[in-house]
Amino acid sequence: MEFQLTEEHLAVQQAARDFAQNELLPGVIERDEHQKFPTEQIKMMGELGFLGMMVDPKYGGGGMDTVSYVLAMEEISKVDASASVVMSVNNSLVCWGLEKYGSEEQKMKYLPRLTSGEIIGAFCLSEPEAGSDATMQRTTAVDMGDHYVINGTKNWITNGSTASVYLVIAQTNPELRHKGINALIVEKGTPGFEIGPKENKLGIRGSDTHSLMFTDVKVPKENRIGEDGFGFKFAMSTLNGGRIGIASQALGIASGAYELALKYAKERKAFGVPISQHQAIQFKLADMATNIDAARLLCLQAAADKDAHRDYSKSGAMAKLFASKVAMETTVEAVQIHGGYGFVKEYHVERLMRDAKITQIYEGTSEIQKIVISREILK
Numbered sequence: 598m599e600f601q602l603t604e605e606h607l608a609v610q611q612a613a614r615d616f617a618q619n620e621l622l623p624g625v626i627e628r629d630e631h632q633k634f635p636t637e638q639i640k641m642m643g644e645l646g647f648l649g650m651m652v653d654p655k656y657g658g659g660g661m662d663t664v665s666y667v668l669a670m671e672e673i674s675k676v677d678a679s680a681s682v683v684m685s686v687n688n689s690l691v692c693w694g695l696e697k698y699g700s701e702e703q704k705m706k707y708l709p710r711l712t713s714g715e716i717i718g719a720f721c722l723s724e725p726e727a728g729s730d731a732t733m734q735r736t737t738a739v740d741m742g743d744h745y746v747i748n749g750t751k752n753w754i755t756n757g758s759t760a761s762v763y764l765v766i767a768q769t770n771p772e773l774r775h776k777g778i779n780a781l782i783v784e785k786g787t788p789g790f791e792i793g794p795k796e797n798k799l800g801i802r803g804s805d806t807h808s809l810m811f812t813d814v815k816v817p818k819e820n821r822i823g824e825d826g827f828g829f830k831f832a833m834s835t836l837n838g839g840r841i842g843i844a845s846q847a848l849g850i851a852s853g854a855y856e857l858a859l860k861y862a863k864e865r866k867a868f869g870v871p872i873s874q875h876q877a878i879q880f881k882l883a884d885m886a887t888n889i890d891a892a893r894l895l896c897l898q899a900a901a902d903k904d905a906h907r908d909y910s911k912s913g914a915m916a917k918l919f920a921s922k923v924a925m926e927t928t929v930e931a932v933q934i935h936g937g938y939g940f941v942k943e944y945h946v947e948r949l950m951r952d953a954k955i956t957q958i959y960e961g962t963s964e965i966q967k968i969v970i971s972r973e974i975l976k
């Protein structure tokens with residue numbers, strides 16, 4: 598299969614690259630250090646169309662394909678993985694989930710504001726006791742006729758305090774297990790809905806991750822996404838595409854670290870020559886470049902599957918599994934090539950190394966990706 602990027606793809610890639618270099622790079626070290634959310638930059642991303650790339654233009658989206666999204670995610674993630682996780686959650690989980698399964702009223706109400714960056718969204722599945730085992734939802738949404746009452750706690754929620762719209766997965770009928778779960782839209786400010794303290798994280802420190810507490814939160818029935826009991830399928834199907842976003846994030850973290858290491862290796866001299874002339878460094882660069890190309894092909898394959906309406910649960914999980922491993926390995930090697938400089942913040946690679954780790958954990962750990970892949974293989 599040949600991946601021939603179109604003029605439009607190349608234009609999107611260039612726009613994302615320019616934005617990342619001009620607007621995200623300045624200040625990225627300080628935002629990481631002080632755990633500062635990139636508020637202004639996310640607003641600009643909305644104006645440039647990066648927050649609702651694949652949404653139909655009639656809801657304010659860019660109407661682009663998933664390949665364009667992968668290319669943009671890679672460029673943004675090369676520089677600022679905190680900004681790119683906001684982008685990924687908003688595009689793949691919130692906007693896609695609403696556009697695919699929401700009612701016309703829900704789409705008209707939320708998508709134009711989510712795609713423009715006027716507001717951002719959050720996807721609330723994980724719980725203190727339901728991370729990988731997503732069927733074990735303890736948060737309840739009791740059916741009260743014309744509304745639901747939500748009680749429970751969600752953990753590790755990206756955009757936890759900055760979102761305005763939350764897609765909350767909760768159990769309505771425990772006897773039905775995953776078939777008794779619903780997905781509900783909860784707006785910030787709904788009585789009983791509280792945001793816990795911000796997590797102090799190893800990486801993606803510019804993004805805000807919080808616990809969320811729900812105490813007798815009343816949500817009208819028209820806020821349910823899909824039929825009664827569709828919530829687990831909603832979450833799984835949304836995560837299939839989310840994994841393409843996180844795979845592209847991992848790819849970007851890896852290629853960002855590789856580009857920095859390559860540049861440094863050509864400049865830094867040791868034993869009288871640039872270190873790029875030493876075979877020990879050349880072998881590292883060769884491995885990095887090979888792995889990154891392979892990860893990019895898997896990301897593009899998953900995106901092409903989604904764009905062609907083929908099943909992409911396996912290819913998306915493969916892309917995420919492999920790209921996140923490559924991100925971790927490449928960033929560690931990039932620090933090694935930089936030597937002592939790699940261990941200090943000014944050279945960026947230590948941040949990329951810290952950011953890489955989360956790509957092996959969120960939207961399903963690497964072990965979960967293997968479960969998803971093997972179920973498809975063994976079907």
Ligand code: CAA
Pocket residue numbers: 682686720722723728729730731732753754755775829830833834836837910959960961962965968969
């Ligand atoms: N796509 C579509 N449907 C799926 C699916 C998938 N990938 N995986 C399962 N399903 C469906 C099954 O077909 C089944 O439907 P039927 O009953 O109609 O047959 C139903 O869901 C239940 O399937 P299983 O019994 O096989 O489910 P399971 O309990 O074995 O779990 C799992 C499967 C893959 C392990 C799942 O629990 C999972 O993906 N867990 C990880 C959750 C996760 O990714 N959490 C991350 C939180 S979000 C996040 O991180 C966002 C962020 O902040 C960046």
